[in-house]
Structure formats: C-alpha cells, structure tokens
Amino acid sequence: MNLDDIRKQIDAIDTDLLDLLNRRADLVHEVGVVKKRDGLQIYAPEREELVLRRLIEKSQGRLPEKSIRAIYREIMSAALALEDDLKIAYLGPEGTWTHQAAIKKFGHSVNYSPQPNFADVFDQVARRRADYGVVPIENSTEGAVSHTLDLFVDSPLHICAQILMRIENGLMASIPREEIKTLYSHPQVFGQCRSWILKNFPDADLVEVSSTTKAAQLARDNAAQGAAAMGGPLAAEMYGLTMLEEAIQDRATNTTRFLVIGEKTCPPTGNDRTSILFAIQDKPGSLVSALQAFDQFHINMSKIESRPSKRKDWEYIFYVDLAGHCEDKEVAAAIGELHTHCSLVKLLGSYPDTGE
Numbered sequence: 001m002n003l004d005d006i007r008k009q010i011d012a013i014d015t016d017l018l019d020l021l022n023r024r025a026d027l028v029h030e031v032g033v034v035k036k037r038d039g040l041q042i043y044a045p046e047r048e049e050l051v052l053r054r055l056i057e058k059s060q061g062r063l064p065e066k067s068i069r070a071i072y073r074e075i076m077s078a079a080l081a082l083e084d085d086l087k088i089a090y091l092g093p094e095g096t097w098t099h100q101a102a103i104k105k106f107g108h109s110v111n112y113s114p115q116p117n118f119a120d121v122f123d124q125v126a127r128r129r130a131d132y133g134v135v136p137i138e139n140s141t142e143g144a145v146s147h148t149l150d151l152f153v154d155s156p157l158h159i160c161a162q163i164l165m166r167i168e169n170g171l172m173a174s175i176p177r178e179e180i181k182t183l184y185s186h187p188q189v190f191g192q193c194r195s196w197i198l199k200n201f202p203d204a205d206l207v208e209v210s211s212t213t214k215a216a217q218l219a220r221d222n223a224a225q226g227a228a229a230m231g232g233p234l235a236a237e238m239y240g241l242t243m244l245e246e247a248i249q250d251r252a253t254n255t256t257r258f259l260v261i262g263e264k265t266c267p268p269t270g271n272d273r274t275s276i277l278f279a280i281q282d283k284p285g286s287l288v289s290a291l292q293a294f295d296q297f298h299i300n301m302s303k304i305e306s307r308p309s310k311r312k313d314w315e316y317i318f319y320v321d322l323a324g325h326c327e328d329k330e331v332a333a334a335i336g337e338l339h340t341h342c343s344l345v346k347l348l349g350s351y352p353d354t355g356e
C-alpha cells in the first residue's frame with residue numbers, strides 16, 4: 001500500500017472519530033442538564049477515573065496508559081466546558097508547575113485563574129469565585145508544602161482529586177553558561193537541585209523568588225548582570241530563554257503531588273486515598289492511642305506530617321493519609337475511634353489514588 005492510500009484510510013477514520021466525538025458531546029450535554037436539575041457537581045473525578053481505568057484495561061497496552069490519559073483529558077475537558085463555564089484557581093503565575101498540574105487534570109478547554117498565594121486559591125473557591133483550586137501538597141525530595149497543610153485547618157473545602165507530576169527542572173538563561181553569576185528560583189527548586197548547584201555553580205549567588213516564572217523573568221531582565229533561572233520548560237518559553245541543561249534535579253524521579261480542592265469530596269472508585277487531620281489531647285500516650293485506631297481496623301497509613309497548631313504553643317496538628325475511602329466500613333470505624341482520643345478530627349476528603 002502506498003502513502004496516499006494509508007492517509008485516505010486515516011482521513012476516513014478521523015471523520016468517524018469526529019462524528020463519534022460529536023455524538024459523545026451531545027450525550028455530555030444531556031448529562032449536564034441532568035446534573036444541573038439534580039444539583040450535582042459538574043466535575044466528577046470518580047467517573048473520570050473509572051472511564052480511564054476501563055479504557056486503559058481495554059487497550060491492553062496498544063495505546064499506552066499515558067497516551068490514553070492525555071487524549072481523554074482533552075475529550076473530558078471539552079465535555080466539562082460544554083456542561084458549564086468552569087473556572088479553576090491555581091497558585092500562579094502562569095507557567096508554574098502548579099499551572100501545568102492544573103492543565104494535566106482539567107485540560108485546555110476550561111478557564112484558569114492564577115492566584116498570588118495559597119490563601120487566595122482557597123479563598124476564591126470558598127467564595128465561589130472559582131469552582132475548584134489546585135495547590136501543591138508535597139514533593140518527593142523536599143517533603144511537605146506546609147502552607148497548604150496549614151490552610152486546611154480552618155477551611156470548609158474538601159479534597160476531591162490528586163495530581164502527580166514528575167518535576168524536571170532545568171537551567172535557563174539568555175547568556176552563555178560561563179557568564180552566569182546569579183541563579184534565581186523558588187526555594188523548593190533550590191532544595192530539589194542542591195547537589196547539582198554545589199557541583200556546577202558553587203560560587204553563584206542564589207536568589208529565592210516567589211515562583212519559577214518570576215525567576216525566568218528576572219533572568220531575562222538581568223541577563224547583562226549574569227542572571228540565569230532554574231525551573232520548567234513553560235517558564236523558559238514564556239520569557240524566551242534557552243534551556244542550557246535539562247533535568248538538573250538531584251533525584252531523577254522528583255515528583256510533586258498536587259491536590260484539587262472544592263466544596264465536596266469525591267465518591268468511591270475502589271482504589272482511593274483519604275486525608276484527615278487531627279489534634280491530640282495533651283497527655284501521655286495520646287498520639288500512640290490515636291494511631292492505634294488505624295492498626296485496630298487494619299488501615300494502611302501512607303503518610304503522617306505534624307504542624308504547630310498556631311492556637312497554643314507546643315500543640316500540634318497531625319495530617320494523615322490512609323488507603324481507602326471514608327465510606328469504607330473500616331475507614332469510617334477507624335475515624336470514629338480516633339474521635340475518642342482527639343480534641344479535633346477533620347476529614348479533608350477521599351479521592352482516587354491515581355499514579356498520574
């Protein structure tokens with residue numbers, strides 16, 4: 001068969017695909033009408049995850065999981081836009097890793113609203129100026145993002161999804177490497193690239209700024225003074241910088257986990273994670289008794305963080321992630337037991353435990 005013949009077949013398939021996509025869009029429109037009538041959430045992360053898991057299994061590796069997720073991300077993004085005018089607030093400015101994580105979850109058809117800080121992301125969603133928010137929660141090299149943890153204490157919002165993003169930082173500048181004297185970046189990025197900096201730029205001045213996009217802007221504006229930035233490709237592209245070296249983070253698998261926050265949490269999918277926070281009573285054995293609740297009901301606790309409560313000196317709040325959904329019998333029982341040992345227990349949400 002020659003190239004023209006093969007391309008004719010592709011054209012025919014594309015026509016069929018478009019027809020199928022339009023038929024899907026008609027059904028999605030009907031779903032939107034039903035959801036609005038019944039007061040249901042337009043974004044349904046549990047349904048999206050179940051659709052994706054079914055298709056990934058059906059594809060049996062012919063199209064890899066990553067491709068299926070990327071293709072359907074945009075199909076479902078178009079569906080969300082057909083159902084409603086969704087707005088997603090994220091920790092800005094444009095071009096940051098959080099922006100890329102938000103696009104990875106919600107695609108290109110919805111509206112985005114960059115916010116100057118973590119509190120404003122929470123605030124925009126709580127005041128219903130945005131439908132959902134996207135914030136980083138932890139990095140596999142640098143650990144917890146304490147700002148996000150702290151904001152959950154007084155927030156009425158819930159977690160409804162998570163996003164895992166491989167973070168590949170690079171060195172970007174508009175000057176040659178030999179002329180670099182100052183490195184601009186976000187403190188988290190300096191932390192993720194500590195060994196690389198010591199090896200490659202032991203004498204450079206490190207200047208912490210509020211985002212990698214800001215760093216790229218400063219690298220462009222202060223090029224004559226020997227400025228360069230560290231961050232992702234979108235930031236380099238936005239300010240016309242050249243990537244002088246890619247993937248400079250100390251750990252190749254450097255990954256950040258982001259959370260999607262909204263008014264409601266997510267229904268079960270069969271493979272879920274639950275996040276809670278609690279404060280213990282100030283008496284011997286309190287923390288042990290609280291944690292025994294999980295052991296008693298055979299719940300796998302995958303993470304624990306502590307933060308000062310900010311209400312009383314030396315009082316702490318503990319953040320815990322559990323395997324399972326809050327509607328699962330064992331998880332519900334363990335949380336019930338926790339109440340008997342704690343002065344505060346708050347369910348932050350249950351959401352699909354995706355690796356993506």
Ligand SMILES: O=C(O)C(=O)C[C@]1(C(=O)O)C=C[C@@H](O)C=C1
Pocket residue numbers: 028031032042043044045047048051075076079080083
């Ligand atoms: O099934 C739904 O609830 C839909 O709104 C449709 C759909 C889809 O395109 O499959 C779109 C958005 C939702 O987040 C989940 C699924």
